[in-house]
Amino acid sequence: MGWRLRVDWIKCDGYGLCGDFVPDLIELDDWRYPIIVSEPSDSNQLHAAQRAVDCCPMKALLLERVPDEIRRAG
Numbered sequence: 001m002g003w004r005l006r007v008d009w010i011k012c013d014g015y016g017l018c019g020d021f022v023p024d025l026i027e028l029d030d031w032r033y034p035i036i037v038s039e040p041s042d043s044n045q046l047h048a049a050q051r052a053v054d055c056c057p058m059k060a061l062l063l064e065r066v067p068d069e070i071r072r073a074g
């Protein structure tokens with residue numbers, strides 16, 4: 001099992017805080033909407049990803065447990 005970040009696009013308002021917290025996992029587009037570029041692969045990244053989830057003002061960023069086969073498939 002691994003972890004995957006996901007954005008609920010209905011809730012996301014593009015504040016961009018998530019990208020500021022974990023720039024190695026989430027890039028921001030020109031309007032500060034998130035682009036997930038990588039998944040947490042070690043405990044430091046997982047901790048930082050959880051912090052970004054906790055700080056999302058819209059509760060739009062989710063950290064999900066997923067089987068490795070699904071993570072690799074994207």
Ligand code: SF4
Pocket residue numbers: 007011012013014015016017018019032033034055056057058059060061
């Ligand atoms: S912090 Fe939350 S609301 Fe802001 S861009 Fe990231 S996912 Fe969207």
